[in-house]
Amino acid sequence: MCFNQLAMHKKSEPTIHDIARELKISASTVSRALQNNPRISQKTRDKIRELAETMGYRPNTLASNLRNKKSNTIGIVVPLINRHFFSSVISGVEEVAFKAGYTVVISQSNDLANKEIAIVQSMFANRVDGLIVSIAMQSTTFEHLKIFKKRNIPLVFFDRVVPEIETDKIVVDDYMGGFRVTQHLIDQGYQRIGHMAGPQNLMTYADRKNGYADALKKNGIPYDESLVISSTLISESGVAAVQQMMELPNPPDAIFCGNDTTALSAMIYLRNKGIRIPEDMGIVGFSNEPFSKVVSPSISTIAQPAFLMGQKAAELILHQIAHKGKSYQTVVLPTELIIRESSQRKKITEKLF
Amino acid sequence: MCFNQLAMHKKSEPTIHDIARELKISASTVSRALQNNPRISQKTRDKIRELAETMGYRPNTLASNLRNKKSNTIGIVVPLINRHFFSSVISGVEEVAFKAGYTVVISQSNDLANKEIAIVQSMFANRVDGLIVSIAMQSTTFEHLKIFKKRNIPLVFFDRVVPEIETDKIVVDDYMGGFRVTQHLIDQGYQRIGHMAGPQNLMTYADRKNGYADALKKNGIPYDESLVISSTLISESGVAAVQQMMELPNPPDAIFCGNDTTALSAMIYLRNKGIRIPEDMGIVGFSNEPFSKVVSPSISTIAQPAFLMGQKAAELILHQIAHKGKSYQTVVLPTELIIRESSQRKKITEKLF
DNA sequence: CTGAAAGCGCTAACAC
DNA sequence: GTGTTAGCGCTTTCAG
Numbered sequence: 193m194c195f196n197q198l199a200m201h202k203k204s205e206p207t208i209h210d211i212a213r214e215l216k217i218s219a220s221t222v223s224r225a226l227q228n229n230p231r232i233s234q235k236t237r238d239k240i241r242e243l244a245e246t247m248g249y250r251p252n253t254l255a256s257n258l259r260n261k262k263s264n265t266i267g268i269v270v271p272l273i274n275r276h277f278f279s280s281v282i283s284g285v286e287e288v289a290f291k292a293g294y295t296v297v298i299s300q301s302n303d304l305a306n307k308e309i310a311i312v313q314s315m316f317a318n319r320v321d322g323l324i325v326s327i328a329m330q331s332t333t334f335e336h337l338k339i340f341k342k343r344n345i346p347l348v349f350f351d352r353v354v355p356e357i358e359t360d361k362i363v364v365d366d367y368m369g370g371f372r373v374t375q376h377l378i379d380q381g382y383q384r385i386g387h388m389a390g391p392q393n394l395m396t397y398a399d400r401k402n403g404y405a406d407a408l409k410k411n412g413i414p415y416d417e418s419l420v421i422s423s424t425l426i427s428e429s430g431v432a433a434v435q436q437m438m439e440l441p442n443p444p445d446a447i448f449c450g451n452d453t454t455a456l457s458a459m460i461y462l463r464n465k466g467i468r469i470p471e472d473m474g475i476v477g478f479s480n481e482p483f484s485k486v487v488s489p490s491i492s493t494i495a496q497p498a499f500l501m502g503q504k505a506a507e508l509i510l511h512q513i514a515h516k517g518k519s520y521q522t523v524v525l526p527t528e529l530i531i532r533e534s535s536q537r538k539k540i541t542e543k544l545f
Numbered sequence: 546m547c548f549n550q551l552a553m554h555k556k557s558e559p560t561i562h563d564i565a566r567e568l569k570i571s572a573s574t575v576s577r578a579l580q581n582n583p584r585i586s587q588k589t590r591d592k593i594r595e596l597a598e599t600m601g602y603r604p605n606t607l608a609s610n611l612r613n614k615k616s617n618t619i620g621i622v623v624p625l626i627n628r629h630f631f632s633s634v635i636s637g638v639e640e641v642a643f644k645a646g647y648t649v650v651i652s653q654s655n656d657l658a659n660k661e662i663a664i665v666q667s668m669f670a671n672r673v674d675g676l677i678v679s680i681a682m683q684s685t686t687f688e689h690l691k692i693f694k695k696r697n698i699p700l701v702f703f704d705r706v707v708p709e710i711e712t713d714k715i716v717v718d719d720y721m722g723g724f725r726v727t728q729h730l731i732d733q734g735y736q737r738i739g740h741m742a743g744p745q746n747l748m749t750y751a752d753r754k755n756g757y758a759d760a761l762k763k764n765g766i767p768y769d770e771s772l773v774i775s776s777t778l779i780s781e782s783g784v785a786a787v788q789q790m791m792e793l794p795n796p797p798d799a800i801f802c803g804n805d806t807t808a809l810s811a812m813i814y815l816r817n818k819g820i821r822i823p824e825d826m827g828i829v830g831f832s833n834e835p836f837s838k839v840v841s842p843s844i845s846t847i848a849q850p851a852f853l854m855g856q857k858a859a860e861l862i863l864h865q866i867a868h869k870g871k872s873y874q875t876v877v878l879p880t881e882l883i884i885r886e887s888s889q890r891k892k893i894t895e896k897l898f
Numbered sequence: 899c900t901g902a903a904a905g906c907g908c909t910a911a912c913a914c
Numbered sequence: 915g916t917g918t919t920a921g922c923g924c925t926t927t928c929a930g
Contacts, residue, residue, distance in 0.1 A: 218901045253670045255923035258607045274636040283627040297650045318606045488841035571917045608907035
């Protein structure tokens with residue numbers, strides 16, 4: 193029993209009190225010294241730091257956070273960690289946050305509304321100093337996020353935002369992306385352009401479609417309902433959509449796909465059917481997934497600055513934390529049209545090595 | 546001033562004391578009720594829950610954690626979040642951890658020793674209940690990790706492990722991976738097989754090379770130093786290595802590349818030189834990156850069960866947390882050889898759609 | 899320049 | 915079944 197206690201005692205972390213006792217000074221002095229408070233003489237500061245070092249002292253952030261009512265933590269909620277776009281954003285957030293002394297906690301919603309709610313509540317209970325969110329495809333109600341606003345806790349949306357919540361948002365210019373893809377296809381001489389759209393409850397996908405529609409209009413091409421198919425944009429939906437389009441009495445000669453995944457699956461399907469790309473059919477994707485550059489034919493696409501987006505999101509949240517302001521901005525990051533083989537009937541420009 | 550204070554007060558979070566005061570009971574009763582402690586009568590429990598709800602009460606995990614000396618947080622340190630293998634592992638960890646009521650905090654070392662040290666210390670200060678780590682390429686000293694062992698804080702290594710630290714480890718069978726790749730190339734009739742190796746201070750890469758060497762030996766093929774080039778395995782090193790190999794008086798007719806990235810860059814380089822794959826040169830990668838399946842020719846590779854690895858790592862750390870045991874295991878997950886076009890001189894089997 | 903004391907919000911012996 | 919009390923480890927007035 194006594195043995196055990198001795199052992200326990202030996203193992204438990206040293207605190208500022210332990211080092212205070214050792215030095216026969218008060219805990220507050222130790223606390224101040226460790227924070228390099230100039231009110232403590234250099235001599236005592238050195239003495240304290242040295243002993244802290246040899247005792248293997250580590251400040252207990254938990255206690256400090258409780259006292260300061262600040263967790264030094266920022267939460268990030270994404271649909272899927274394991275997706276290049278999102279992991280890049282996370283990477284960007286982490287970089288900026290770490291430099292500012294913040295810890296990043298992550299969770300994934302798996303695009304499920306219920307999990308998103310659970311996560312967000314857990315983040316709230318954990319007293320994150322700010323939350324960065326890209327909402328789940330499935331989410332239609334946002335009470336769980338509104339409480340952050342109510343409690344005045346910094347909140348930033350990226351990519352998939354909630355229009356009805358007034359806060360900082362950071363998106364890419366999906367509309368212009370869609371517009372430029374379509375214009376590009378028209379410029380390349382394609383006449384009948386289909387679109388695989390994403391879920392239209394999400395702004396990003398709706399904007400891409402609007403860009404597409406407006407580009408058609410601007411060029412005097414009628415918008416044809418039968419050429420626009422909405423789905424969740426997984427591989428299989430790409431195949432299904434292209435199948436459906438090809439069965440039309442008047443099939444398309446180009447398709448603007450809502451993402452690179454469907455662009456690829458459509459392309460493979462078409463290739464197996466003996467349809468040549470880009471000669472018989474132009475294909476453009478969206479997102480610039482790593483694979484789109486290296487497949488054959490390489491896929492034209494829209495690049496989104498994911499890492500930058502993460503950095504910006506982190507900066508915005510840090511700003512909100514620092515200023516608790518009432519004025520919010522929506523940052524629109526530019527997209528870049530990357531023209532590759534899949535939509536270019538003329539000569540290829542990009543060279544890999 | 547007074548106004549401000551009033552406002553502050555209004556905004557500050559309700560605590561169990563607020564609930565207690567309102568109900569004219571004690572804080573401990575509230576605490577117990579909220580934990581569904583059966584010692585509290587159902588009636589009071591209901592009353593308390595109800596008021597908590599209407600007051601918008603959220604438990605302050607920080608305070609609870611401090612009191613319980615437990616953060617309910619597990620840390621994960623990876624070289625780069627933004628890499629398919631690692632983000633898949635994280636995804637697996639997150640899934641298991643979340644179900645068990647744990648929060649996951651992540652950081653990336655960018656393969657830099659110094660950042661890794663800083664991160665790990667910060668995780669320690671944040672009192673993570675356990676740490677899951679894949680060490681940075683650059684790391685050569687491990688004192689920052691040993692302190693977790695010293696303080697008896699659960700620690701699990703995955704993929705890139707530290708042999709000298711005794712704890713749970715979870716790796717893929719890199720040796721067998723290397724062996725089977727090489728055997729496969731030999732079976733396909735390749736005679737002179739080169740190897741782009743990774744940094745040999747990392748077990749994973751050393752094992753891959755050993756598997757390669759042993760497969761050669763088993764087949765009576767002499768090991769040729771000039772055919773083995775070590776690098777950090779980024780795209781550029783792939784190009785450099787293949788260049789160097791092709792300048793040899795007796796160049797290889799197949800290359801086992803340390804990862805898919807170098808396999809791809811080598812392939813593109815060779816293709817530009819007019820060398821046909823797999824006819825003139827067989828190529829195999831490692832890791833089964835998403836792109837390796839969809840490039841042309843598709844790349845034969847070794848699949849590592851990343852998501853599973855993350856799940857296992859989380860399970861191991863939860864086990865350590867629960868049992869603080871002294872016996873550790875090294876879990877070796879099987880790898881799978883995926884034969885695709887780049888190494889198969891005969892007929893292709895895998896079909897995409 | 900240093901110390902004493904109070905308290906962040908929650909929990910858990912220990913009482914009754 | 916419920917209340918009292920004493921902290922978890924740190925910060926920060928306020929005193930001196």
